Amino acid sequence: MSFSELGLAPELLRAIADEGYTEPTPIQKQAIPLVLEGRDLLAAAQTGTGKTAAFTLPILQKLITVTNGAPGPRVLVLVPTRELAAQVAESVRTYGKHLKLRTAVIFGGVGINPQIDLLRRGVEIVVATPGRLLDHLQQRTVNLSNVETLVLDEADRMLDMGFIRDIRRVIQVLPKKRQNLLFSATFNPEIRGLAESLLHNPATVDVAPRNTAAELVTQRVHPVDKSRKTGLLAHLVKEGDWKQVLVFTRTKHGANRLAEQLARHGITTAAIHGNKSQNARTKSLADFKAGKVRVLVATDIAARGIDIDQLPHVVNHELPNVPEDYVHRIGRTGRAGTSGEAISLVSSDERQELKDIQRLLRKEIPSSMVPGFEPGSQPTAEETARHAAMKLPDSAPQRPQRPNPPRHGFGRGGNGRPSRDAERLAGKSRKVH
Template identity: 65%
Template sequence: MSFSAFGLSDEIIRAVTERGYTVPTPIQKQAIPAVLAGGDLLAGAQTGTGKTAGFTLPILHRLSDRSIKGPSSGRPPIRALILVPTRELAAQVEESVRDYGKYLKLSSMIMIGGVNINPQIARLKSRVDILVATPGRLLDHVQQNTLSLSQIEILVLDEADRMLDMGFIRDIKKILALLPKQRQNLLFSATFSNEIQTLADSLLNKPVLIEVARRNAIADKVTHVVHPVDRERKKELLAHLIKQHRWSQVLVFTRTKHGANKLAEFLTANGIQSLAIHGNKSQSARTLALAKFKTGSLQVLVATDIAARGIDISELPHVVNYELPNVAEDYVHRIGRTGRAGAEGDAVSLVCIDELKLLTGIEKLVKREIPSQVIAGFEPDPRIKAEPIKNGRGGEPRGAIPSRNKPKNQTTKKPAVKKPVVAGFARPTTNRAPAPRRAGGRGH
């Protein structure tokens, strides 16, 4: 089927065609008609599935419907609010709104922190139909009485799971209290945790439920590999892999902001152009680093989980977990940056003895064992013992069970080291069949 089959306006179809898109992805096939129908929506969609177009296209169509009359006098109100967890994602979504709505008489605005608030205040004095915002800066404007949300017709919570992870639930509740009770609500989440279900129950009214891939699914064309290595030699191994394989565009994940800075400095000092992005970087620095990485002029981008949210690069070939995430679901988010739209990609994890149980938790979540390959010259030292992880989101120690639902009083033990093939990294062999392959869709 084509996009014109949805009944979208000619102006929107023209803009979509100019972007080179002809066939809707699975989530777009389900989400666009549901949003056009005007009801609430609960959508489970991984990153790279085309979900942004899945809600922006029907929103643009609904707001441009000339049969719906707005106020006869005064400045036109903000009619659609799209809440996102990070600045980068806000920029990506608002860019999509502008691109798809370029032939419509609708206006959009991005509202994020990390930049001067005064230009935003000035922008709000003119027409804004669609507002894409992060919760914190939106509430800053509310406190200064610079905007009204009293006539919002459509609310989108994009990547709601990440917003809850980042502690935005109280901000979201404050924002919801400012909105009219009669509105359309669209909630998109990569995972459906108990917290997401609770939020959905309180927010949505008889929602249409769509889920285009099994929960915590990973792209079929991504090659996963674990390289066992001592914690102190990870930097050297990463530099070795990048140079040996001549990787030209690599997204690397660390747990902490400090770790991201140190790693980027080390790689640059070793002739590999690298920059770090995280919450402590200025918005201009983050925007510049991301722009360089997207154009290919920057070889390595080192990022924390939160800062990487919203990075949308088609055909990104390599993602490296320099450190495994404490929360298993974050592995899915991280490697979702590669293998998008059915393209091939590599997901490489550098794993030290401290992280064995984190690896087990990830394998349990994705329902597959990740192949392990020791790199010659970087064999782990069998004399090194596991140590607790002191930093990282959630504050869980190394070896902790990577689950958000773990009881607070649960204690964890250091991972037991079985008789190794390579010390500290042997795992029991399994006869599990590989996960079934499924066709990927083109991400917008």
């Protein structure tokens, strides 16, 4: 099947061709016709399956074929993170570049006044995080009374992050008659409960068996002593001549420390996490995509919010505490039909986390030792000299981790106070990357 068989407008087909795509992915084949029919939709699709285009393309099609002279946006897309909001808005602009449609991206951590000005000028599509959108509703700077389509993207993550009350407050101000599209990585009981209260006679699309890792991702474990993880990572990057590597750590402090250590190894590195300003995060991600930065070190807040075409390597410098987060992390590679590699550097104190992940995946991840970095082996003279020069341990002791650590990192709003997103996360433990 080709995109032209889905009944999309020539302007959309031209934008799709500009991106080099010729055939829709499974989620796109199933979802696009249903959305065009006006059906409510409950869709399960893991990251990297093309789900953003699965709702973006038919929404754009409907906006240009059905006129509505009423004021205010006609489409509202709610997402859990700032990065995902920017990613969805970029997709809308990419596929809608031959159309005269306007989009506003609304999230905390940046000034609210430019957003107010943009909304006043008029937009057809709003992509928002729940907290900042509620700020606009409270200040009456956005009118949602004529929204025709509501999209909840990564709904499971929004529930995990404690946004359900905010979502329900937003829904209360929307028209009763509208199309609802709910996308989730899993169909857990909480998601099904939300779907029952939100969706009307929905069609169901499931192309993501629960908690399965992307099929095109090659997974591998390298056992290594904790003190030599950074040295091994630097070795892999240099010896493999890796040009683009996304590395995950558990903590924001650990991300900063690792980025500094890799830089001392002569590897261009940036860190992205919740304590970074939005401008810093945006610049780091842009530099990484452009090839100016070789390694991007991230905490789990970025696991679903980063969208990079053909990312070849993902490395778990530390395994996540929650097994589901492993699936989300490695889902950054092997996207949209391309292959990828996910490597986990596992020390002896992470054996239980590895077992939990393998139990979730229902398979054993292949393991191999890297010569010279076997557990118990002595550091090389170069490593010893480098550590002495750095006057830093290769891996500082970690603070005790709670089983379900809270997610932080939505920054401050434009008035200098913590944004609603930050306030929501500040006291919210994760239910479950």
